[in-house]
Amino acid sequence: MDENLVYYKKGSETWGTPVATDCSVLVGNESKDTSMKPSVEVIPNPAETEVHELLHDFPKGDNLDYALYNYSGIKMAEGESGSNTFIISRNDLSAGLYILKVADREGLIMAGTKIIFK
Secondary structure, eight states, X not given: OOOEEEEEEETTEEEEEEOOSSHHHHHOOOOOOOOOOOEEEEESSSBSSEEEEEEESOOTTOOEEEEEEEXXXXXXXXXXXXXXXXXXXXXXXXXXXXXXXXXXXXXXXXXXXXXXXX
């Protein structure tokens, strides 16, 4: 027996998509990666003078490099962190939107976020 879901049928013409009786054909049965992905939390944001970065779900013991870019893509600051927290001071940065990228030692970007200085 052929089972089809038909959205519209007129005479011998039909429009629609066949439905499988086995749902695994439609959704797949491969395992999904449920591990957490690294992320960066910025406090406070927006900020006046400095921001605290909290790194979540990064590999333990990895030294990480970070870079702060203005919205035109020009690198404005950079540094490294050996722990899951670090501080970026505004110093002489003008008010505006900045992009923070955190990378491993090989340069693979692991996470990023936006920072606003008022």
